[in-house]
Structures are given as C-alpha cells and as structure tokens.
Amino acid sequence: MxxxxxxxxxxxxxxxxxxxxxxxxxxxxxxxxxxxxxxxxxxxxxxxxxxxxxxxxxxxCEQEALLDKGVQAAKAFGMHTSRARLMGYHELFTQVEKKLATFIGAEDTLLFPNTTLTSIGIIPALVQKGDLIILDKSAHATMYQAAQMARDKGAILKSFAQGDMDALETLLKTHSHCPRKMVCVDGVYSMTGDYADLAGLTPLVEKYQALLYVDDGHGFGFVGENPDVQHPYGSKGNGIINHQGTSPANTMYVAGTAKGLAASAAFAAVTPEMKEYLMAYAKPLDYTHPSTPFCLGVLDAALDLLPKIxxxxxxxxxxxxxxxxxxxxxxxxxxxxxxxxxxxxxxxxxxxxxxxxxxxxxxxxxxxxxxxxxxxxxxxxxxxxxxxxxxxxxxxxxxxxxxxxxxxxxxxxxxxxxxxxxxxxxx
Ligand SMILES: Cc1ncc(COP(=O)(O)O)c(C=O)c1O
Missing domain, CATH: 3.90.1150.10 (Aspartate Aminotransferase, domain 1)
Structure with missing residues (x-):
C-alpha cells in the first residue's frame, strides 16, 4: 500500500x-x-x-470596476512579492492599510493574506504561558486552531456558550490573576448570521482588562454604521464594530476582505506599537508570502466602489x-x-x-x-x-x-x- x-x-x-x-x-x-x-x-x-x-x-463579478487597479498594481510592483512581509514591502501595503484604517475608524491596520492566517498569526503571538484565552463555543474553527496553538505554548484555554455573559464573567473572575486575558468571538457568526453582542461583551472585557478579539470575516464590507428598520445591515459596510456602535478600545478587530469585497486578503486594526510587534512575531508575516500586488490593487478599487453601489x-x-x-x-x-x-x-x-x-x-x-x-x-x-x-x-x-x-x-x-x-x- x-x-x-x-x-x-x-x-x-x-x-x-x-x-x-x-x-x-x-x-x-x-x-x-x-x-x-x-x-x-x-x-x-x-x-x-x-x-x-x-x-x-x-x-x-465586478471585473470592469476592479480589474484595472489590480492590473496597474501588478504592472507597477510585479506579480508577486516573493519574500516575507517582515523584510520589506511595497508602499501599496501602506496605502491600503491607511485606507482601511480610515474606513473603519481605527488608528492603523495590518494586512494578512487571509483571515485564517490572521488568527493563526496574532493569537499565539500575543499570549504567553499562563495567559488566558476564552473562546466563544460558536466561534469560527480557525480561531479554535489559533487558540490551540497558543495552548501548546502554555496559555490556558477556556470556552463559554455564545451569549452566556454570566459564564464568561465567571471565567474572567476565576482567572483574573492571569497576566493577559483574551476573549475571542465572531463578529457575524458563520452558521447563524447572529451578531456579536458587543454591548454585552465590552463592559466585561473592560472590567477585567481583557482584549476582545472580534473576527468579522462575514460582516466587513457588508454590515456597517447606523442600522435602522429599513436598513438593518446599516450603511457603508464598515464592519460589526460600527454596526453596533461600540468603541474599539479593548478590541482587536480582525476582518477578511474576500467575502465582502472579493479581494483575497484580511487585516487587523492595530496600534502602531502592535503593528511593529506583529510584523516580527506573527508567523505568517515573517515566514510566508503576503498578498500579491494584484490583490491589493483589487482591494483598493473595491473600497472605492463600495460607496457607489x-x-x-x-x-x-x-x-x-x-x-x-x-x-x-x-x-x-x-x-x-x-x-x-x-x-x-x-x-x-x-x-x-x-x-x-x-x-x-x-x-x-x-x-x-x-x-x-x-x-x-x-x-x-x-x-x-x-x-x-x-x-x-x-x-x-x-x-x-x-x-x-x-x-x-x-x-x-x-x-x-x-x-x-x-x-x-x-x-
Ligand atoms: C468567521 C470566519 N473567520 C474566518 C474565516 C476564514 O476566512 P479566510 O478564508 O479569509 O481565511 C471564515 C470563513 O468562512 C469565517 O467565517
């Protein structure tokens, strides 16, 4: 055999x-x-x-509107970077990261090739031995994988049923001695379309000084600010944090651009200090290739198309x-x-x-x-x-x-x- x-x-x-x-x-x-x-x-x-x-x-299917910028980017910067992001990158990365940051109202953003690699990069890079990760039981499988990698480094991994704030608070209280605490949820849940209860989660993460990691793979580009009865998805598509009107303090907002915007990439909203740290310690940024210039050109064009249609x-x-x-x-x-x-x-x-x-x-x-x-x-x-x-x-x-x-x-x-x-x- x-x-x-x-x-x-x-x-x-x-x-x-x-x-x-x-x-x-x-x-x-x-x-x-x-x-x-x-x-x-x-x-x-x-x-x-x-x-x-x-x-x-x-x-x-918006090839007419999106291809030109993709092709221009490929012509200007080549088909593929073929080196780790850590070592050096085209200014296109910086431009798109700034545009994404302005769009969602964050200080800065950091691009990753996709949402899976974003979680696998960030979660194990941030938590150390003795730190705590609490996963929503309905959170996407990719966050589970990332959290398991963190557990292999000695982090404590716990979970709570989606929406059970009492269970979450009990876990946060019991582990309040852990130096760093992270709570991981979906922005929009991939099986039910439920929205993260950010209004319920935010006071808890603030009280226990935890970081709320929100994976908005489905929401970004689609749901956005000022929802009302006629427009339940809100407008602009600037993500679940704007849809729910919550402040991004204590939050690590992560989103994919493939679903909403047809551009094969993802990003995390970060402080400049966090960006510098993750560039070196998030494994996908120092061991594997980043998005191609073509993808970033398409993403740039998709961000321009969004307010139009x-x-x-x-x-x-x-x-x-x-x-x-x-x-x-x-x-x-x-x-x-x-x-x-x-x-x-x-x-x-x-x-x-x-x-x-x-x-x-x-x-x-x-x-x-x-x-x-x-x-x-x-x-x-x-x-x-x-x-x-x-x-x-x-x-x-x-x-x-x-x-x-x-x-x-x-x-x-x-x-x-x-x-x-x-x-x-x-x-
Ligand atoms: C919540 C969530 N996170 C992450 C992913 C994986 O996204 P990507 O294809 O960008 O790696 C998905 C895919 O469906 C998802 O639903």
Missing amino acids: NIQNSFLQASSSERDPLLLVLKQSQQYDVRITKVEHRELTDVHGKKLFDFASCNYLGFD GEQRRADVYKLTVSLVEGLRGLGFHVMTQTLFPIISVWAGNTQTLIDASKYLYQNGIFLTACPYPTMPRGKEALRITVTALNTQQQIDHMLMLFADIKQQWQQAGVALTPDGESYAHV
Missing part, C-alpha cells in the same frame, strides 16, 4: 464522518466550468443556482433574504436567523435527513453548503444558504418550490421540521 494511504487507513475508524457525509450529500467537490453571475455549470453540464457564495455584494446592493440582498426566510418559515422549516443577515441555515437535525435534502437540492439545481457534524453540533445539522445581490427572485422561488417537496418528503418519512416539533406520523 502507498505509505500516504496507510495514514488514511490506520485511524479511519476514529475519524469523524465529514468526508463520507459530504460525498453523499453531493454538495461536495463541485467542479465548476462556467460562471454566469450566480448561475454555474459544473463538469457534468449541470446548471446550478449558486447559494454557496459569501460574496454578499456581488463584487466577485454598496447601499443598493445591500437593499437587494435584504429583499431577497426576507423573501427566502418568509417562504421557508411559511412552509414550517426552522430557520436559524434572528438578524436576517444573508446566512440562512435551515435545520435538518440529523445526518441522513441532511444528506437526502442536500442531494435532492443538488439534483434539482441548487448549490449550497451542507453542514453536517462536526461543522455543526449533532442535532443541529443544517443546510446553509447564503444570499447575495446577484441571486434573483426567480432563483429563490425555485429553491422554495424544492423545499416544499422536501417538506413532503420529511412528512412522509416521519421527520420533524423543527427541533421541538412533533415528528410526522408515517403516511
């Missing part, structure tokens, strides 16, 4: 069933040959409506999201959203129901994210639908028609539509 494959065999019984489930769901390894906005064609020639994109504003795009997303959620709830499905952020997870509740529904949706032209265990806890397996400004009402109507079929299938199989619902009797 090939020695590589022996690693797969040896412990397969201990592996979680993720791969097997994803394969069965058919919402896996979808190879795309053609993209026409949110209509895709896969290698089998199947047409799929794309409800798996997190490019909420549809900037991924962002508000209309947000309004479009809201309209489509409301229509989808009302349709699903009208059918009786349990939809895990309180905010109407365009991440809409439909509860399936067990592996087989999830597989069957995912397969049916793929076979009938819907591409979405199947979320089995361990992406979701057991009993909360879900079909995640992300809505973007480039989806259409016709696509939503098609999906709702398929969910009406799924409802019938579940009823016939005696499967409940909601976690607390009665199972349907077999007919």
Whole structure:
C-alpha cells in the first residue's frame, strides 16, 4: 500500500464522518466550468443556482470596476512579492492599510493574506504561558486552531456558550490573576448570521482588562454604521464594530476582505506599537508570502466602489433574504436567523435527513453548503444558504418550490421540521 494511504487507513475508524457525509450529500467537490453571475455549470453540464457564495455584494463579478487597479498594481510592483512581509514591502501595503484604517475608524491596520492566517498569526503571538484565552463555543474553527496553538505554548484555554455573559464573567473572575486575558468571538457568526453582542461583551472585557478579539470575516464590507428598520445591515459596510456602535478600545478587530469585497486578503486594526510587534512575531508575516500586488490593487478599487453601489446592493440582498426566510418559515422549516443577515441555515437535525435534502437540492439545481457534524453540533445539522445581490427572485422561488417537496418528503418519512416539533406520523 502507498505509505500516504496507510495514514488514511490506520485511524479511519476514529475519524469523524465529514468526508463520507459530504460525498453523499453531493454538495461536495463541485467542479465548476462556467460562471454566469450566480448561475454555474459544473463538469457534468449541470446548471446550478449558486447559494454557496459569501460574496454578499456581488463584487466577485465586478471585473470592469476592479480589474484595472489590480492590473496597474501588478504592472507597477510585479506579480508577486516573493519574500516575507517582515523584510520589506511595497508602499501599496501602506496605502491600503491607511485606507482601511480610515474606513473603519481605527488608528492603523495590518494586512494578512487571509483571515485564517490572521488568527493563526496574532493569537499565539500575543499570549504567553499562563495567559488566558476564552473562546466563544460558536466561534469560527480557525480561531479554535489559533487558540490551540497558543495552548501548546502554555496559555490556558477556556470556552463559554455564545451569549452566556454570566459564564464568561465567571471565567474572567476565576482567572483574573492571569497576566493577559483574551476573549475571542465572531463578529457575524458563520452558521447563524447572529451578531456579536458587543454591548454585552465590552463592559466585561473592560472590567477585567481583557482584549476582545472580534473576527468579522462575514460582516466587513457588508454590515456597517447606523442600522435602522429599513436598513438593518446599516450603511457603508464598515464592519460589526460600527454596526453596533461600540468603541474599539479593548478590541482587536480582525476582518477578511474576500467575502465582502472579493479581494483575497484580511487585516487587523492595530496600534502602531502592535503593528511593529506583529510584523516580527506573527508567523505568517515573517515566514510566508503576503498578498500579491494584484490583490491589493483589487482591494483598493473595491473600497472605492463600495460607496457607489454598496447601499443598493445591500437593499437587494435584504429583499431577497426576507423573501427566502418568509417562504421557508411559511412552509414550517426552522430557520436559524434572528438578524436576517444573508446566512440562512435551515435545520435538518440529523445526518441522513441532511444528506437526502442536500442531494435532492443538488439534483434539482441548487448549490449550497451542507453542514453536517462536526461543522455543526449533532442535532443541529443544517443546510446553509447564503444570499447575495446577484441571486434573483426567480432563483429563490425555485429553491422554495424544492423545499416544499422536501417538506413532503420529511412528512412522509416521519421527520420533524423543527427541533421541538412533533415528528410526522408515517403516511
Ligand atoms: C468567521 C470566519 N473567520 C474566518 C474565516 C476564514 O476566512 P479566510 O478564508 O479569509 O481565511 C471564515 C470563513 O468562512 C469565517 O467565517
């Protein structure tokens, strides 16, 4: 046997069933040959409506507006920096970092290649032996990985259930002797679209002199300041901290630019002293390459495009999201959203129901994210639908028609539509 494959065999019984489930769901390894906005064609020639994109504003299809600056940057600075950021970098980095800082209202920012490397860079670089990291149990897996790396260095790692401020306060109080304390949360939770409760978290981190690490991978570029009833996502897209109107003191705000702005990068809002420190001690900045000049040019152009078309795009997303959620709830499905952020997870509740529904949706032209265990806890397996400004009402109507079929299938199989619902009797 090939020695590589022996690693797969040896412990397969201990592996979680993720791969097997994803394969069965058919919402896996979808190879795309053609993209026409949110209509895709896969290698089998199947047409799929794309409800798996997190490019909420549809900037991924704004080639006309975004390519020029990317190409200019590549022409001016080359295709790739090919050395660690620590050693030296083009002024484009400085310009984009200043622009991002002004945009969100921070002193300065520091670019990273993506959000994952931002967390893996920052969290272990900041905490030392005996320091405390408290993770929100619903926080993104990449923060878990970063926190585990910090634990390997001797940091204490604890967790609390999302929103349980009493549990968080107990942990902060019990560990108040730790020299440095960090609390890690999502800005917008990637499975439910919930918003971080910054109003609840901020007084606690201030009281116990902790740093609140907020990963706004989904929110940045989309949610922003001054939300109201008509504009629940707020305006400008300057992130969850502006959406919630909280002051960034005691906060390390981290955001990805890939989802909101279609530019493959991420950044952290930092003080100048922190920037200098992280340049040397955040591993991705001294051991691996930074974003390409092309990406930074695209990001620069996307920041210019945002005030021109962002508000209309947000309004479009809201309209489509409301229509989808009302349709699903009208059918009786349990939809895990309180905010109407365009991440809409439909509860399936067990592996087989999830597989069957995912397969049916793929076979009938819907591409979405199947979320089995361990992406979701057991009993909360879900079909995640992300809505973007480039989806259409016709696509939503098609999906709702398929969910009406799924409802019938579940009823016939005696499967409940909601976690607390009665199972349907077999007919
Ligand atoms: C909250 C959160 N953080 C980080 C990531 C990873 O982001 P990136 O692709 O920029 O590494 C995701 C991806 O979906 C996310 O939802």
